[in-house]
Amino acid sequence: MMVLYNGELIPADAVRLPLPNRGLYFNDGFFETLVWEPAGLRYLPYHLARMQRAAAALGLQLPPALATGPALTATVHHLAGTAPEPLQRIRLQLWRGGGGLYTPTTKQAHWLLTTQPFAPAEKPILRCDFAETVLLHYSPVSFCKGPNALTYVLAARERQQRELDEVILLSGSGHVAETVAAAIGWISHGTVYVPAEAAGGVAGTRLSHLRAVATALGIEWQAGLYQPDELLRAEAVFTANVAGIRAVEMVGTARFHSASHSLLRQLCAAEQENRAGY
Template sequence: MMVLFNGELLPADAVRLPLPNRGLYFNDGFFETLVWEPAGLRYLPYHLARMQRAAAALGLHLPAALATGATLTATVRQLAATAQEPLQRIRLQLWRSGGGLYAPATADAEWLVTSQPFTATETPILRCDFAETVRTHASPVSFCKGPNALTYVLAARERQQRGLEELILLSGDGYVAETVAAAIGWIWQGAVYVPAEAAGGVAGTRLAHLRAVAATLGLPWHEGLYEPAGLLQAEAVFTANIAGIRPVQAVAGHLFNSETHPVLRQLQVAERTSG
């Protein structure tokens, strides 16, 4: 297996991360998960926007190889060319260079890109409930992936212990935020409802693309702070991440016809054909 480490294509077992490492010591960085296909990177504008926003929030300079859509695509293409499968799940990890204590000494960054075969997951979710042990917390970096990773580790542990397929996280104030590894939305009276970033969830790239698709269909899109009761009165519920859009058939014992709901099906079909 090959990886890209600071722009150099290397066998994975040849990579040696120098110490001190601020990503290891302080989680001083972020990561991005993308899908490579023969045409390039899916949802590229949304991923790039989130990366640029994350770098700005953390006070990091994006390396030139990652800083634009063209250079990011060219960079990932080098690694994708070493794989046999046409679809690849790409993980880009970026952390601040140098050492020091909490106060950083530089805005420069180091980075690592790895890949594995991509598998879409769009099957309906049959067992879902609200989290009992974990809450999200809005912060200047809660929109990006990485700084709050331990929250999702704990949430995934609860999901596993309760024998659920998915777990819905609430904010500290009790508003619907997201699931363990996906954005969440629901449909009610012909409109789409999604949690606002103020609930502390990650700003989903697939959800951003879905919003653009909904606009082309003329579907109303509402973003706000919603209590669980609002979700439970919905006609259809879904999750969205790079792996797929999944209908949620039951939440906390409340049943939905999400898989066959005409508005959700319309969104799914339009989203697949929009690229």
Template sequence: MLLLNGHLLPTAPLALPNRGFTFGDGFFETLILVGGRLRFGAQHFARMQAAAAALYLELPEALASAEQLEQEMTRLATANELPAARIRLQIWRAGGGLYTPETSSVEWLATAVPYVPNVAPIARAAFAQDTYAIYSPLSFCKGPQAWIYVRAARERQQRGFDELLLLSGAGHVAETVSAAIFWIQNAQLFTPALSAGCVAGVRRAHLLQVARQQGIECHETLAFPNELHQAEAVFSANVAGIRWIKQLSTVCWETEHPLLSQLRHWEAQP
């Protein structure tokens, strides 16, 4: 079952014109729902609001609050008999037209598959060579610049690495192919600033919030690769899990850093 504009359906053809298809005029969220509770729901909804505002879109009534978002996604998971679901929520501008839109109203589609956590360490990572992160008014949300991550994923596959880290055009570390990047140095937590062109990840936001609540000094910074090579630990984080990197280029870390283990513990607290 899927949810199309709030209607549970076994399948549904998408009518044309479709501005999401023709112009990429929209965005998406990847959500995890377990036991009827949406993980990082507040962070997802805040990013949805920001993305809608940046694209001059109006969120529909069914998705107008974090609570309503959770209710709709629970309907979908229940209909698919999924106690733990990974949900793709796609939102695009309704109507047709050329570049100039005819409306700020949207259509939306949500689909669900079983949620499988991914917390395994990343054995081998490197920096991307052929694709760069690009800062824009929309780089913080998911969808408008998806081609970057498709290219980076293809490069990762061709070069035979488990993960790639993207740099900005200025050479600053931005993110991995599908996750935020963090590193630890002197009991402090570092992650790239959004101005590097990275997505404003919901797990990124939550980890920073938790770390600061525990008194950990956090930095959102513009950093070059050598700063990660010199770090005590490097790890990635997205809705599917937190993964520490065992090798980045020629630098190796043999065990998970104690502060990362603490972050996992703190984040798991209700």
């Protein structure tokens, strides 16, 4: 398997990360998960916007190879061309260079691109409940992927131990935030409801695209701080990430018919038609 390390195409087993490494020492960076297809990168405008926002929040300078839509596409294409699969799951890991302790010494970043075959996740979620051991907290970097990764590791352990398909994470104030690796939303009386970023969840790229689709269809979309009982009163519940949009059929003891909900089906069908963005 080949990887791109700071723009150099090399075998994965040849990667050598020099020390000190601020990504390893302080988690000083972020990552992005992308999907490559023959037409290019899915949801490119939304990924690029989150990357630019994350770099600004962390005080990092995006390398030229990653800083614009055409540059990012060309960079990923360089790696994707080494793999035989037409659909690939691309992980971009970016971390600050230099040394120092907590105080950084540079804005320069190092980066690594890896690839693996893309596996969609679109089957309905049959066993879901609210997390009991993990809470989320809003911060200047809670919207991006990476700085709070250990929180999601703990949530995934709880999901595994409780033998659930998914768990819904709440904020410290008790508001619905997201799931372990996907945004969450629900439909009630013709309106889509999603948690606001203030609940502490990641700003989902697939959810941002879905919102653009809903706007184009004239479907009302509301982001806010919601208690769990508001989700439990919904007509349909779903999760969304780059791997897929999944209907949630049960949360705790509450049952839904999300997979057959007409508005959710309409929204998903329209979203599938244009993955490049609006």
